[in-house]
Amino acid sequence: MAIIGGGVAGLSLAAELAELDGRLVERSGGLRPELRIVLLERENQFGYHSTGRSISALSESLGSPEQRALTRASRTILDALGAESGTPLLRARPVVWVADADHLGALNALLTANPALRGVDPAAAQTLCPVLRPEATARAAVERTAQDVDVDALQQQYRDRATAAGAVLRTAIGLESGTWDPGRSAWTLTTDRGELEAGRIVDAAGPWADAVAARLGVPVAGLTSYRRTVAIATAERVGPAWPLVVDVADRFYFRPERGGLLVSPADETPSPPTDAEARPQDVSVAMERVAAATTLQLSRARTSWAGLRTFAPDRNPIVGPDPQQDGFFWFAGLGGTGIQTAPALARLAAAQLLGEPYEVADLRPEALLPRAQAQ
Numbered sequence: 001m002a003i004i005g006g007g008v009a010g011l012s013l014a015a016e017l018a019e020l021d022g023r024l025v026e027r028s029g030g031l032r033p034e035l036r037i038v039l040l041e042r043e044n045q046f047g048y049h050s051t052g053r054s055i056s057a058l059s060e061s062l063g064s065p066e067q068r069a070l071t072r073a074s075r076t077i078l079d080a081l082g083a084e085s086g087t088p089l090l091r092a093r094p095v096v097w098v099a100d101a102d103h104l105g106a107l108n109a110l111l112t113a114n115p116a117l118r119g120v121d122p123a124a125a126q127t128l129c130p131v132l133r134p135e136a137t138a139r140a141a142v143e144r145t146a147q148d149v150d151v152d153a154l155q156q157q158y159r160d161r162a163t164a165a166g167a168v169l170r171t172a173i174g175l176e177s178g179t180w181d182p183g184r185s186a187w188t189l190t191t192d193r194g195e196l197e198a199g200r201i202v203d204a205a206g207p208w209a210d211a212v213a214a215r216l217g218v219p220v221a222g223l224t225s226y227r228r229t230v231a232i233a234t235a236e237r238v239g240p241a242w243p244l245v246v247d248v249a250d251r252f253y254f255r256p257e258r259g260g261l262l263v264s265p266a267d268e269t270p271s272p273p274t275d276a277e278a279r280p281q282d283v284s285v286a287m288e289r290v291a292a293a294t295t296l297q298l299s300r301a302r303t304s305w306a307g308l309r310t311f312a313p314d315r316n317p318i319v320g321p322d323p324q325q326d327g328f329f330w331f332a333g334l335g336g337t338g339i340q341t342a343p344a345l346a347r348l349a350a351a352q353l354l355g356e357p358y359e360v361a362d363l364r365p366e367a368l369l370p371r372a373q374a375q
């Protein structure tokens with residue numbers, strides 16, 4: 001089995017797949033042949049693209065009902081992985097959702113979608129983040145259960161577990177093309193470092209998932225990538241324990257980071273798959289919007305970056321076998337919630353690939369199948 005892509009999707013799947021396969025081999029008393037798992041990452045390091053550029057938050061209010069169900073399940077997994085390894089992967093950081101007078105409807109929709117949220121007046125929001133300008137916030141909602149995820153530790157843990165369970169993880173090898181031989185039920189894959197054979201391929205190539213499918217002659221899923229910009233602004237008086245503050249109208253978010261303030265214009269600019277870069281005008285917009293919502297003086301951006309968030313047409317992840325091409329499995333379209341949903345998605349995908357049961361509470365896995373996307 002070849003997994004293409006070494007972001008959080010590919011790494012989490014490699015670990016879950018290799019460990020589940022090990023348990024199945026053991027259960028069979030060694031009668032079941034061990035699965036050979038190879039993960040190919042084109043860049044020189046894992047997590048170089050979307051995964052390495054996220055703001056590493058976990059919020060149970062984000063996304064579709066399916067994404068919220070996957071986030072709840074992933075949170076339990078992340079807690080357990082942290083406890084098992086002795087390195088906690090989650091650290092509490094509340095989210096304060098803010099709405100101006102024109103967007104109270106969006107705030108109410110959020111409160112309905114996540115009963116754990118508590119609606120508060122601007123003064124109560126200010127007790128959590130004292131620099132919020134009361135005239136810019138008509139009402140707010142507090143999500144006490146939100147977390148920061150230690151993405152570096154998470155990736156390292158998945159890499160360690162995958163290799164300990166026998167998976168081979170390789171960087172600096174890009175998939176270029178491949179042909180399916182129905183007689184042998186196997187792919188011959190051509191990479192920039194030579195050929196390899198695989199009975200199945202998992203497309204976990206993030207922004208390039210459609211490009212990978214196209215190179216193998218598989219119909220694309222219709223994914224679109226959008227650029228998102230983040231900067232660390234220099235600011236006085238930033239409290240390290242401030243929450244993540246998110247505008248319900250998707251115009252900005254901010255939180256403390258490394259002695260400065262992490263700011264984003266929450267931009268969503270369509271982009272081809274590429275090594276995304278922050279544009280100065282998007283950084284300026286982020287600083288202006290955050291300055292308008294707060295009493296902070298934001299003097300300059302110390303650093304900035306951008307990354308791609310890749311969505312299927314219905315914005316749900318695509319997980320499952322391709323309906324038209326044997327031997328091709330999708331694990332793509334993780335959108336803006338890939339860090340907080342990958343742990344449960346990887347268990348689901350590993351179970352599907354090995355024909356084992358796995359349930360995520362409140363999730364119909366059919367909603368994620370590639371066929372559902374095409375309809």
Ligand SMILES: Cc1cc2nc3c(=O)[nH]c(=O)nc-3n(C[C@H](O)[C@H](O)[C@H](O)COP(=O)(O)OP(=O)(O)OC[C@H]3O[C@@H](n4cnc5c(N)ncnc54)[C@H](O)[C@@H]3O)c2cc1C
Pocket residue numbers: 004005006007008009010040041042043046047048049050051052053054055056057058173174175176204205206207208212228229230306307308309310332333334335336337338339340341
């Ligand atoms: C600014 C920003 C903020 C975000 N904040 C959050 C957040 O707070 N919480 C959250 O849950 N999510 C967040 N996300 C979303 C999250 O980062 C993504 O959903 C997730 O990282 C997607 O992971 P992936 O493995 O699918 O993609 P990627 O990390 O992009 O990995 C895909 C990999 O495939 C490789 N690849 C592509 N083509 C080939 C090929 N032909 N051969 C070999 N390898 C190939 C690429 O090099 C790449 O490394 C954010 C994203 C951005 C951009």
